[in-house]
Amino acid sequence: MSGTTNDELPRGTPLMTVHGRRRGHVENLLGAGGQGAVYAVAIEGTRFALKWYHDDIASIDRTLRARLSRAIGIGPPTDRFLWPIDLVEIAGSKSFGYVMPLRDGDYNGMRDLIARPPKRIDLPLSKRVMVCLRIAQNFLELHARGFCYQDINFGNIFFHTQSGDILICDNDNVDIDGMDAAVFGTRKFMAPEVVRRETLPSTKTDLFSMAVLFFYIIHSWHPLDGRRENEVQIMDSSAETSLYGRNPVFIFDPQDQSNGPVPGVHDAIVARWNSLTPAIRSLFTRSFTVGLRQPGERVLEPEWRTNFARMVDGCVSCQHCGYDQAPRQGVKGQTLMPTVCVACGRPMALPPVLLIGRDTITLGPGIGIAIHHIDPDRPVDFTTMAGIVEEHPTNKGVWGLRNMTRNAWKVTLSDGSAVTVDPGRAVRIMDETTVDFGRRVGRFVTGDTASVPRERPR
Amino acid sequence: MAIDLPNLGQTALVRRQLQVVLALDCSGSMTGDKIASLNYAMRAAIPEMRAAAADNPETDLMVRVLRFASGAQWHVPDPTLVDDLEWTDLAAGGETHMGEALCAIADILNPEYMPGRQLPPVIVLVSDGQPSDDFDMGMKRLLAAPYGQRALRVAVAIGGDADIEILERFIAHPDFKPLRANNAQDLVNRIKWATTVPVKSVSQSTNAPDPLTVLARDAERQKKTASDVIW
Ligand SMILES: [Zn+2]
Numbered sequence: 001m002s003g004t005t006n007d008e009l010p011r012g013t014p015l016m017t018v019h020g021r022r023r024g025h026v027e028n029l030l031g032a033g034g035q036g037a038v039y040a041v042a043i044e045g046t047r048f049a050l051k052w053y054h055d056d057i058a059s060i061d062r063t064l065r066a067r068l069s070r071a072i073g074i075g076p077p078t079d080r081f082l083w084p085i086d087l088v089e090i091a092g093s094k095s096f097g098y099v100m101p102l103r104d105g106d107y108n109g110m111r112d113l114i115a116r117p118p119k120r121i122d123l124p125l126s127k128r129v130m131v132c133l134r135i136a137q138n139f140l141e142l143h144a145r146g147f148c149y150q151d152i153n154f155g156n157i158f159f160h161t162q163s164g165d166i167l168i169c170d171n172d173n174v175d176i177d178g179m180d181a182a183v184f185g186t187r188k189f190m191a192p193e194v195v196r197r198e199t200l201p202s203t204k205t206d207l208f209s210m211a212v213l214f215f216y217i218i219h220s221w222h223p224l225d226g227r228r229e230n231e232v233q234i235m236d237s238s239a240e241t242s243l244y245g246r247n248p249v250f251i252f253d254p255q256d257q258s259n260g261p262v263p264g265v266h267d268a269i270v271a272r273w274n275s276l277t278p279a280i281r282s283l284f285t286r287s288f289t290v291g292l293r294q295p296g297e298r299v300l301e302p303e304w305r306t307n308f309a310r311m312v313d314g315c316v317s318c319q320h321c322g323y324d325q326a327p328r329q330g331v332k333g334q335t336l337m338p339t340v341c342v343a344c345g346r347p348m349a350l351p352p353v354l355l356i357g358r359d360t361i362t363l364g365p366g367i368g369i370a371i372h373h374i375d376p377d378r379p380v381d382f383t384t385m386a387g388i389v390e391e392h393p394t395n396k397g398v399w400g401l402r403n404m405t406r407n408a409w410k411v412t413l414s415d416g417s418a419v420t421v422d423p424g425r426a427v428r429i430m431d432e433t434t435v436d437f438g439r440r441v442g443r444f445v446t447g448d449t450a451s452v453p454r455e456r457p458r
Numbered sequence: 459m460a461i462d463l464p465n466l467g468q469t470a471l472v473r474r475q476l477q478v479v480l481a482l483d484c485s486g487s488m489t490g491d492k493i494a495s496l497n498y499a500m501r502a503a504i505p506e507m508r509a510a511a512a513d514n515p516e517t518d519l520m521v522r523v524l525r526f527a528s529g530a531q532w533h534v535p536d537p538t539l540v541d542d543l544e545w546t547d548l549a550a551g552g553e554t555h556m557g558e559a560l561c562a563i564a565d566i567l568n569p570e571y572m573p574g575r576q577l578p579p580v581i582v583l584v585s586d587g588q589p590s591d592d593f594d595m596g597m598k599r600l601l602a603a604p605y606g607q608r609a610l611r612v613a614v615a616i617g618g619d620a621d622i623e624i625l626e627r628f629i630a631h632p633d634f635k636p637l638r639a640n641n642a643q644d645l646v647n648r649i650k651w652a653t654t655v656p657v658k659s660v661s662q663s664t665n666a667p668d669p670l671t672v673l674a675r676d677a678e679r680q681k682k683t684a685s686d687v688i689w
Binding site (some may be wrong): 034111112114115116121154155160221222229230232233234235236265266269 | 467
């Protein structure tokens with residue numbers, strides 16, 4: 001309701017930070033919500049964002065100030081959280097606020113993935129999965145510190161379309177897990193037991209909301225919206241309480257098809273679901289079957305992280321229709337199954353891949369092999385590369401994987417002969433060649449596509 | 459050999475709609491600065507409505523506008539996506555046929571005129587006076603319409619002559635009262651509020667058990683800051 005309240009802070013209003021006793025002033029209004037408004041402010045020459053609460057919020061939300069002070073004292077779990085830096089007061093005002101870093105303008109809201117076309121951002125599958133992975137990594141850090149976020153929804157997490165990186169805003173509801181929560185949450189993101197008002201938000205309800213957000217990011221759709229939602233003419237509060245609280249059923253519940261996809265209506269959702277790895281589908285199924293009823297059984301961040309990380313590098317697009325999907329691994333991950341496209345049904349020519357354990361990495365010009373793929377002790381990190389796919393400097397059309405580590409790789413060719421690839425050297429990508437990276441062993445599978453990599457959807 | 463590609467674009471998915479119906483008093487007493495202010499307020503409210511709609515990305519916000527004076531006529535007859543809504547100014551003159559306006563709205567509060575998946579419709583009634591026709595009959599028709607009882611009803615009273623009691627009966631909620639606009643600035647703010655906050659109430663974080671309580675609380679906040687300047 002920007003502009004509708006007369007308590008808007010005028011430009012130039014002087015302000016003071018509570019702990020640091022630093023002076024600044026209000027620059028301009030950035031946005032407004034139910035609890036207050038966000039302004040750009042300058043404090044001793046540096047620009048920050050100021051969240052300034054409505055006068056009555058402190059009396060409605062009695063733990064707000066203490067909660068913010070504690071968060072400020074402890075500091076952000078990672079630099080992806082736009083975390084409160086200091087409380088702010090303004091002379092002559094009964095209210096208060098806090099300053100936080102300004103959000104970089106290059107980030108988009110999650111709503112852009114769901115918006116009505118043509119406003120919708122159509123992100124490639126691998127990038128969507130990367131966004132989910134980043135969210136899992138960052139909420140792991142928050143939850144591991146004993147905090148819960150309480151109100152995960154598509155309004156408070158932002159993503160970068162190129163890097164897949166994220167920013168987490170609105171951290172003023174963050175509290176110690178187990179304290180009485182300040183909000184119930186946001187429509188369609190609340191766990192069923194919160195919708196039924198049986199409990200307040202906690203780490204366990206965060207896990208549910210996070211799974212909903214993952215499903216939204218990948219499918220641009222809600223996991224509990226199937227046949228039953230499609231039949232609700234007027235979505236009033238009693239219909240909502242039934243669908244998301246009293247009688248929730250996953251659209252892909254393998255046992256209960258009462259809320260399953262409707263042919264001709266949900267086809268796009270079904271195709272997207274079929275394009276995911278079995279591991280990710282199984283995590284969603286757990287989240288929205290047993291996880292609906294037993295909060296203790298919800299999927300924790302490390303499991304999401306591991307399986308999203310496996311999927312990020314393994315997406316391919318159909319050469320006929322362009323639809324992004326994860327190729328199927330064979331028994332024990334030793335081969336790739338012949339794949340038909342989940343969208344158009346035609347057989348797909350798979351690009352060359354490197355199989356390492358259960359990780360599938362599709363290979364293309366300039367593609368890097370992240371270090372965590374070859375060293376299980378390394379954290380998931382897509383910035384440090386162990387190898388990179390390069391063309392032979394003189395023999396065009398011959399592609400290899402360059403060793404960017406400090407250790408030699410032991411390579412066994414398909415005829416059984418062994419060679420060593422020293423740091424800085426490259427090994428040709430050929431079918432049935434195995435590479436011992438030291439901690440893990442990988443295998444090139446090029447199928448019938450010869451060894452010419454294609455561009456991977458990025 | 460061509461193979462038919464399935465249409466997997468999400469454009470194929472029909473989206474749930476939120477229908478907003480604005481019923482605006484254009485009677486003779488609105489002539490002059492009041493109707494000019496109302497037209498200005500509507501122009502100012504449209505970008506805010508678009509922003510509120512963007513906050514709720516799964517839903518399409520559709521707007522119709524009804525003017526009432528001597529009789530009631532649709533000013534924007536077809537439900538129009540808020541992004542496509544362009545305002546053409548209303549003119550004032552005539553009586554205050556509020557009852558007839560409610561009947562006209564009653565006629566569209568059904569699945570035929572609001573087809574497919576819907577959120578509860580929002581009706582915003584804006585008036586500066588007393589109905590000169592049968593309000594009760596209109597109200598009865600409205601509540602008897604298939605989607606009538608489920609519509610979220612909001613009212614804005616312009617100036618000191620507005621019939622608050624009638625507008626309270628239109629809203630019919632113990633805690634949620636008509637918003638009062640006593641000057642042009644108030645009117646801009648109230649129209650913005652009435653056209654955006656009900657929309658936001660379906661997508662916002664909330665402590666309240668139902669959207670109307672959220673509205674009531676926010677309306678209370680409005681009242682405190684309302685100007686006392688009489689028109
Ligand atoms: Zn295809």
